[in-house]
Amino acid sequence: MANENQNQNQIKIEIPKEELQGRYANMAMIAHGPNDFFIDMILRGPNMPQARVQSRIIMAPQHAKELMLALQDNIRRYESNFGEIKINRPAGGNSNIMDFPLPKGQA
Numbered sequence: 001m002a003n004e005n006q007n008q009n010q011i012k013i014e015i016p017k018e019e020l021q022g023r024y025a026n027m028a029m030i031a032h033g034p035n036d037f038f039i040d041m042i043l044r045g046p047n048m049p050q051a052r053v054q055s056r057i058i059m060a061p062q063h064a065k066e067l068m069l070a071l072q073d074n075i076r077r078y079e080s081n082f083g084e085i086k087i088n089r090p091a092g093g094n095s096n097i098m099d100f101p102l103p104k105g106q107a
Contacts, residue, residue, distance in 0.1 A: 023054040037064040 025041035032038065037059050044051035059067070079085060 025054050027051060032061070032064075035060065037061060039064075 023041065023043075025043055027042040027044045029040045029042065030037065039057040039059075040053045041055045041057070042051045043054050075085065
């Protein structure tokens with residue numbers, strides 16, 4: 001019976017061919033309203049005055065929190081295997097915008 005319930009809870013996930021490669025983002029913007037969170041994944045090139053949204057994810061608040069918890073868990077496991085992830089975040093920065101700058105001298 002337990003095996004039967006486990007099989008009923010499994011979901012077959014398909015990834016369309018055009019999505020297999022994924023999209024690179026080095027910046028994110030997060031906004032929310034009473035019912036939804038909006039997460040824009042953005043590609044910003046060096047010395048470019050304009051950036052382009054690569055993907056927009058819209059989710060319910062409870063799903064956003066589940067995503068946050070899953071990311072926290074995965075980061076904890078990553079760091080236990082590979083060491084601490086170092087970030088350079090300017091003091092007083094906008095917490096709704098996450099800019100992942102390239103190291104100086106790289107393009």
